[in-house]
Amino acid sequence: MANFSNHSKCHVMVDVEFGNPITSALMFAAGVVGNIVALVLLEVRRRRTSPSLYHILVTALLMTDLLGSFSVSPVVLTAYARRKTLVGMSADRELCAYFGFSMTFLSLSTLSIVSVIALERCLSIGHPYFYERHLSKLRGYITVALIYLGSILFCVAPFLGFGDYVQYCPGTWCFLEMSHKKKGNDQVYIGLYASFILIVITSTVVCNICVIFHLVMMQRRRKARRSGEYARSRYGRSLSMSEEVEHLLPLAIITVVFICCTFPLVLRVYINFTGSHTDTDTGTRNAELRALRLLSFHSIINPWVFIIPSIVRIIWRKSR
Numbered sequence: 001m002a003n004f005s006n007h008s009k010c011h012v013m014v015d016v017e018f019g020n021p022i023t024s025a026l027m028f029a030a031g032v033v034g035n036i037v038a039l040v041l042l043e044v045r046r047r048r049t050s051p052s053l054y055h056i057l058v059t060a061l062l063m064t065d066l067l068g069s070f071s072v073s074p075v076v077l078t079a080y081a082r083r084k085t086l087v088g089m090s091a092d093r094e095l096c097a098y099f100g101f102s103m104t105f106l107s108l109s110t111l112s113i114v115s116v117i118a119l120e121r122c123l124s125i126g127h128p129y130f131y132e133r134h135l136s137k138l139r140g141y142i143t144v145a146l147i148y149l150g151s152i153l154f155c156v157a158p159f160l161g162f163g164d165y166v167q168y169c170p171g172t173w174c175f176l177e178m179s180h181k182k183k184g185n186d187q188v189y190i191g192l193y194a195s196f197i198l199i200v201i202t203s204t205v206v207c208n209i210c211v212i213f214h215l216v217m218m219q220r221r222r223k224a225r226r227s228g229e230y231a232r233s234r235y236g237r238s239l240s241m242s243e244e245v246e247h248l249l250p251l252a253i254i255t256v257v258f259i260c261c262t263f264p265l266v267l268r269v270y271i272n273f274t275g276s277h278t279d280t281d282t283g284t285r286n287a288e289l290r291a292l293r294l295l296s297f298h299s300i301i302n303p304w305v306f307i308i309p310s311i312v313r314i315i316w317r318k319s320r
Contacts, residue, residue: 085171100165
């Protein structure tokens, strides 16, 4: 791991001197297969019921994750195959800028959609009257479009001199500059990014906890009434207890995964702000790489959170 010893070298190195492509290949395969299977299951379920705002948002999330798998993973695998870094494969660092832009855009848009889904679930269960009166599928499409537009506008800032996309060891990654030695606009930019992610994390966790609380209370009321089915769905349709639990399990898992995959990057940025390490700190380089990989894992795990409960439900129904 001595190759991590010089931070500046990571920015300009042109040869991939170490690293294992197997991890990247497995991540790529898991992301593509997971998102495609999840989209198929979602489409099958949509045909059985009328489309909803929830389905629109989840479809947008899965499509964004799938876009991420196809837009960045092949670049990483190409770098390993050619043993050339992203900087080494382009004369003016265009490939590094593209990769950094893609990573930043995908992280912002994916996490924002996850947060909106959590808010939608919270309103649909906790405030059904407001939900039915003010929220619609059209507003879902508009929200997704605004998320994409806002993410793009934020990500083009480094091309205008506000922030910077740099290469990280082993040379197969590019992302926002997180070094504490970068002052002025670069540090403000990464600070804004980390602060926004922290706000998204907090709001998502609060909404998911709210949903879990309401679902648990609904289950208790159902047991107290000892009736065969809930009187009337808070979505305007009948909602069985199995469907309530089906919502509860993915939300609980998503909340834990969301925190584990995104918070390390936010923490890394704020630690860098303190300047408590040097650019030759091997532990810092490893921590940055782990944080970036965890951020990528989030979009890979997302579809499987929806797939596994669906498969369990199918098996359970067939075994009855």
